[in-house]
Amino acid sequence: MDVLEQMKWRYAVKKFDSDKILSEKKVIRLKKAFNLTATSYGLQPIKMVVVQNKVLQAELVPFSMQQQQVAQASHVLVLCIENKIDPKYITEYFEKVRSVRGTSDEILRPFKESMVSSFSKKEASEIQEWSKNQAYLAMGNLLTVCAMEEIDSCPMEGFSPEGYDQLLKLEEKGLRSVLVMPVGYRAKDDVFSTFKKVRRNIEDSIIDIH
Numbered sequence: 001m002d003v004l005e006q007m008k009w010r011y012a013v014k015k016f017d018s019d020k021i022l023s024e025k026k027v028i029r030l031k032k033a034f035n036l037t038a039t040s041y042g043l044q045p046i047k048m049v050v051v052q053n054k055v056l057q058a059e060l061v062p063f064s065m066q067q068q069q070v071a072q073a074s075h076v077l078v079l080c081i082e083n084k085i086d087p088k089y090i091t092e093y094f095e096k097v098r099s100v101r102g103t104s105d106e107i108l109r110p111f112k113e114s115m116v117s118s119f120s121k122k123e124a125s126e127i128q129e130w131s132k133n134q135a136y137l138a139m140g141n142l143l144t145v146c147a148m149e150e151i152d153s154c155p156m157e158g159f160s161p162e163g164y165d166q167l168l169k170l171e172e173k174g175l176r177s178v179l180v181m182p183v184g185y186r187a188k189d190d191v192f193s194t195f196k197k198v199r200r201n202i203e204d205s206i207i208d209i210h
Helices: 003-009 024-036 054-063 087-101 105-120 124-149 161-167
Strands: 046-051 075-082 175-184
Touching: 003 124, 024 046, 024 075, 024 124, 046 054, 046 124, 046 175, 054 161, 075 124, 087 105, 124 175, 161 175
Parallel strands: none
Antiparallel strands: 046 075, 075 175
C-alpha cells in the first residue's frame, strides 16, 4: 500500500455511514498509533477519549457546530490535554524511563531537574498552548494511520471545548478537550468523496535549499 496514494484517497468526510462500525482490531490500532505519536520531551501531555455511544454522540452534535458527522461516525476520538504538568507528572515520566530503559538515576537526575525547573517558570497558559501543539501532532499522525487503514475521518477544530468537557466529564479526569475526530466509513452518497483534492503545486509549497 502506497502511503501517498492513501493520502490522496483520504478526505474530510462530510457524511458517514451510520451502519458501518469499525472492528475492535481497527480501534486498537488507532489507540496504539496515538500512544506511539511523537511528543516534545516524550512527556505525552495528551490523552484520547474514544466515544462509541450513539446517544452520547448525538448529544455532542450541538457542541460541534451541528456537524452531523459526530452522530453518524462509528467512533468519535476526542484529543485532550492534561490540565496539570507539574513536578509530580515530570518525575513519574522519568521513573517510567528508568523502569523501561534501566537508565540510572545519576544520568536521569540532571535532565529531570532541568525539566522541572523549566516548566516551573512557564505560565499555565504557555504550558497549555505547548500541550495543544502535541495534540495536533497526534491528530496528524492519526490521519495518516487512518488513511493507511482505509478508515475514514474528519478532523475538527470547530466545536465547543466547554460543552465537550462538561458532557464527557473531562474536568473530573484532569483533562481539557482540544480537537475532535469522528472516524468510521464514508456514506456512499457523500458527494465530497468524488471531489478532486485541491492543493498548491509542489513548487509553490516546497523550497529547496542546496
